[in-house]
Amino acid sequence: MQTAHPSGVSATIREVGLRDGLQSVATIVSTAEKCIWIDAAYAAGVREIEVGSMVPARLLPQLADTEAVLQHALRLPGLVASVLVPNLKGAERALAAGAHAMIVPLSASHAHSLANLRKSPDEVVAEVARIRAARDASGVSALIEGGVGTAFGCTLQGEVAEAEVLRLLQALLDAGADRVSLADTVGYADPASVSRLFDKALHLVGDRLRYAHFHDTRGMGLANAYAAWQTGMRGFDACLGGIGGCPHAPGASGNVATEDLAYMLERMGADTGIQTPALLQLRQQLQHWLPGETLHGSLWQAGVIDGGAKPAPLAATA
């Protein structure tokens, strides 16, 4: 049973489990299983999915089938299928494959940027300019999104200055990104810092700031999402089953769980278009695809409130 939407406000949840989730998991999920995942998420109402990453297969064998998965996703009417592209080469693959959007990751933390991307933040900005030129030359309409990670601090560098994050958001847009997003890559954000930074970022770039990406490393994922919601953010990244994380945050839980976030927003009266009980069913399938992996999130334990749609064999996913 869906909740009513007294606020009449829509929210968009982008499923990033197939990219941010699976890249941090050792198990390789088959292309067929990924396609079932995408179909089921689509059937549950999800309309934006980051399906993979255009990186060399030797670096992330889990995502080596990104082109094939993308081709499948592109068949679903109304689904926005995006991919991560670390550089121009990845963007050229994404353009050739027909992705709707390309997410270029940038770490606001200089130290994290060098460790993770082997480039400084400004070198990534320069790469975005090259990607924009390639996109414009190709005649393809794929959107370019600059994803600013470690926006709230990082394990390697510690503090990341708000001014630096804001500078990089503007630099990405100036270099030709169509939109930007902000990510708490390693779980350093709290509701107060989220409120401050998103307020300033929205003031600076308006609705070109499209997605908020939170990890649940210290249990504040939903609280941070609510704080971002309060500033006016309406787009959120999330991973089914709360999978994902960062190689630099060992032992920690992953992204905000899609099912938990969708449920919170629906309970708040927002219209996500998502049927949470269907996501809880899909979460059970995900556990079968990832045997031995600990899934996260909370909703699966108690189930949704109305409709009594607590999926039956929950113990199997514990």
Add this chain to the structure above:
Amino acid sequence: MQTAHPSGVSATIREVGLRDGLQSVATIVSTAEKCIWIDAAYAAGVREIEVGSMVPARLLPQLADTEAVLQHALRLPGLVASVLVPNLKGAERALAAGAHAMIVPLSASHAHSLANLRKSPDEVVAEVARIRAARDASGVSALIEGGVGTAFGCTLQGEVAEAEVLRLLQALLDAGADRVSLADTVGYADPASVSRLFDKALHLVGDRLRYAHFHDTRGMGLANAYAAWQTGMRGFDACLGGIGGCPHAPGASGNVATEDLAYMLERMGADTGIQTPALLQLRQQLQHWLPGETLHGSLWQAGVIDGGAKPAPLAATA
């Protein structure tokens, strides 16, 4: 390492694990262990603890030693020691034992009230008037707190009207309660409903509304606490290790974890007076006292950010 407190705002966390937590756990924690818990929480900076419940021992054998535990707590300078009292008889025991505060539970859900307390909400209000008379006659200064539970809905009745919750808050104060609190007993609240109800309640009764009590049944515990914080609430209940819950919400995780809540508030710049790393150490002891029980919360997995004070043998508490 403590975070700075740029906001200069204080927050109070009342540890309710010894009552709300232990009452839902089958294992009986010894009096000596409870006293160690209280001492360690006090050493970590906790200054309000609900130490037990003045109910017949046959109903809650886990809390049969409440008087002894209370006597221990009363020796700690500056510690506010409260007990739950279900009725006049319990209040007479609390007054005789010298408790600083008595929390009288009331369920705003009529159905939950009858099932759990065997009284209607208004019968509880009448009992509060009798407790006030007994308190005044005794010459003891113990505060009377009316704790309004199932304030956001309940598993038995479903919806609970905001107007009814507000009526009961006022009725409790009119009957002689010194202060009141609001509890999401079974995890039905979301940040929007929290924001609405606490706004209205604070408008109605001001700072006589002292504590917000959230469960983490569907993962929204911290998000709800932040929403209450935003309305101006500065007092929160929490249970170490996220233990607790409600017999009518099976399988669900328990209260907001004290260590997670304290950490979130500190990261937000609030001064809780609590050293979170010390609570993480205490959480490990709690796991030894509750073998086989699943503790909850998130912070213990990743540890606090500054100071690197991730306790060593965390795997033992997984």
